Amino acid sequence: MKHIAIIGGGIAGVSAAYELALQQRAGAPVEFTLFEASPRLGGIVETVRQDGFVLECGPDSWVAEKHWARDLAVELGLENEIIFSQDDRRRTYLAEGDTLKAMPDGMRMMVPTQWASVLHSPLFSRQAKLAYLREPKLAVPLKASALDASHPARDESVRDFVFRHFGEEVADTMAAPLLAGVFGGDIATLSARAVLPAFVAMEREHGSLILGLQERLQERIQAGIPPTPIFSTLQNGLGGLIEEMESHIPAKSIRRQIRVERIERVEEHWRVRGASLQDSAQPVSEDFDAILAATPTKTTARLLAPVDARLPELLPQEASSAIVVALAFSAEQAQELRIPRGFGFLVPQRSAVDSDGGIEAIAQRALLACTFVDQKFPYRAPPGAVLLRAFFGGPHAPALLQQDDATLISLAHIALGKFLGKLPEPVISLVRRWPDSLPLYAVGHLERIVELEARVAQIPNVRLIGNAYRGVGLPDLIYAARNAAREMANAILPVL
Numbered sequence: 159m160k161h162i163a164i165i166g167g168g169i170a171g172v173s174a175a176y177e178l179a180l181q182q183r184a185g186a187p188v189e190f191t192l193f194e195a196s197p198r199l200g201g202i203v204e205t206v207r208q209d210g211f212v213l214e215c216g217p218d219s220w221v222a223e224k225h226w227a228r229d230l231a232v233e234l235g236l237e238n239e240i241i242f243s244q245d246d247r248r249r250t251y252l253a254e255g256d257t258l259k260a261m262p263d264g265m266r267m268m269v270p271t272q273w274a275s276v277l278h279s280p281l282f283s284r285q286a287k288l289a290y291l292r293e294p295k296l297a298v299p300l301k302a303s304a305l306d307a308s309h310p311a312r313d314e315s316v317r318d319f320v321f322r323h324f325g326e327e328v329a330d331t332m333a334a335p336l337l338a339g340v341f342g343g344d345i346a347t348l349s350a351r352a353v354l355p356a357f358v359a360m361e362r363e364h365g366s367l368i369l370g371l372q373e374r375l376q377e378r379i380q381a382g383i384p385p386t387p388i389f390s391t392l393q394n395g396l397g398g399l400i401e402e403m404e405s406h407i408p409a410k411s412i413r414r415q416i417r418v419e420r421i422e423r424v425e426e427h428w429r430v431r432g433a434s435l436q437d438s439a440q441p442v443s444e445d446f447d448a449i450l451a452a453t454p455t456k457t458t459a460r461l462l463a464p465v466d467a468r469l470p471e472l473l474p475q476e477a478s479s480a481i482v483v484a485l486a487f488s489a490e491q492a493q494e495l496r497i498p499r500g501f502g503f504l505v506p507q508r509s510a511v512d513s514d515g516g517i518e519a520i521a522q523r524a525l526l527a528c529t530f531v532d533q534k535f536p537y538r539a540p541p542g543a544v545l546l547r548a549f550f551g552g553p554h555a556p557a558l559l560q561q562d563d564a565t566l567i568s569l570a571h572i573a574l575g576k577f578l579g580k581l582p583e584p585v586i587s588l589v590r591r592w593p594d595s596l597p598l599y600a601v602g603h604l605e606r607i608v609e610l611e612a613r614v615a616q617i618p619n620v621r622l623i624g625n626a627y628r629g630v631g632l633p634d635l636i637y638a639a640r641n642a643a644r645e646m647a648n649a650i651l652p653v654l
């Protein structure tokens with residue numbers, strides 16, 4: 159019997175454990191132990207259900223285009239729970255001063271699909287509109303300057319990539335807040351190849367992103383493919399994925415509140431050393447045939463440094479922190495609210511850290527976005543009630559992480575009130591801090607990951623999974639983790 163250690167019980171680690179449980183059930187002679195530092199599985203994926211509200215503490219959905227999360231939900235018997243974003247209400251606002259201005263309809267991130275809405279939008283200056291009109295005419299030189307797929311070393315920042323197509327204003331007022339909402343980072347340091355792979359491929363093929371997108375939409379119309387919803391989730395929240403996977407994993411294979419501190423090669427085995435967080439007198443030291451490390455970047459760097467000193471240099475060097483504050487209002491209270499129709503708003507960030515003005519001013523600067531949850535998805539709030547979710551992040555987040563829950567709720571209240579008008583006391587409020595949770599894929603990321611993977615392949619029976627490598631979204635993480643678990647089982651099991 160071969161024994162695999164999975165370190166870290168976020169969506170990546172739990173997906174790997176679930177996959178091994180399936181292999182076990184199919185008769186594979188494999189055992190596994192999932193070590194999780196906290197009392198709860200799921201990591202950043204967590205759903206709180208209270209008084210008819212479904213409160214997502216981390217991710218609220220997956221991108222419907224990528225099918226692996228949906229496949230997993232169907233496999234787990236959750237097909238009837240899959241719901242979609244209410245795209246007929248899809249509208250996102252950008253904060254400008256104290257006001258919210260609607261982004262033009264039909265945008266795919268910063269790329270327009272409807273000329274009229276861009277040309278009439280008050281969001282863009284005449285210069286930005288001209289830059290949009292010019293982009294299709296620059297298809298030939300843009301194609302000539304496209305990032306070459308065969309050279310992972312050729313990369314540029316997201317800002318440079320967007321600048322080449324649409325100029326400075328679109329890069330800073332549109333692309334920057336859109337991507338800060340997903341990656342929490344500065345687009346001047348994020349890698350275009352790692353963060354915008356679909357647009358990078360489109361540039362290679364068409365030069366112009368506008369022409370590339372138009373052609374793709376035309377092809378879909380001609381093939382009779384109806385427009386698909388952008389986001390999917392589960393009626394009772396994404397926590398359902400974790401709960402269902404957990405129900406398939408033998409209880410004896412899950413070890414909660416164990417923090418793994420070290421892995422070391424001892425003869426033909428990997429020794430996992432750690433500490434019980436319930437009983438500090440109980441050190442953990444167990445031997446395994448293989449390791450799947452599903453820990454956050456900093457922990458992975460610490461675990462791998464004694465094995466290969468170069469590996470920590472190849473991992474993302476920075477990770478951004480996020481704070482989520484959810485505020486729920488009853489149907490009665492909602493009658494007094496003036497929430498615009500749409501999915502929410504984004505707040506463009508200033509890149510410099512500015513600590514003037516005390517904690518309220520810092521919170522205002524750290525506010526990245528707000529989701530109007532009850533409008534984005536059905537079943538998130540009782541009829542007529544309103545659920546708002548504020549996201550704080552960026553360079554000012556560390557100052558907020560130290561604040562207590564009551565302070566953060568009151569700061570969210572004030573920060574959102576600036577754009578939405580004075581808000582009453584919420585009937586439910588919830589705070590989650592996610593320090594160093596999103597690794598920043600800096601320019602050159604994919605080249606470093608290629609080297610990292612080649613070096614890890616030289617270490618016997620170790621694989622790395624999680625959000626530091628080839629995508630931070632749930633579908634990519636589920637796909638990579640399940641594959642890695644299958645491949646690891648195949649690699650260590652005797653060929654029958």
Ligand SMILES: Cc1cc2nc3c(=O)[nH]c(=O)nc-3n(C[C@H](O)[C@H](O)[C@H](O)COP(=O)(O)OP(=O)(O)OC[C@H]3O[C@@H](n4cnc5c(N)ncnc54)[C@H](O)[C@@H]3O)c2cc1C
Nearest residue numbers: 166168169170195201202217218219418624625630631632
């Ligand atoms: C606020 C927010 C919103 C997001 N929204 C979306 C979204 O809508 N859609 C989407 O697709 N993605 C979204 N993401 C990204 C996505 O949620 C994450 O990339 C993903 O959940 C990370 O999963 P993971 O398993 O790699 O890591 P984590 O969830 O971070 O799990 C790592 C686990 O390892 C454990 N651990 C750490 N150290 C040790 C140790 N020494 N020993 C044992 N265990 C340890 C931790 O306790 C944790 O449980 C969002 C992220 C954030 C922060």
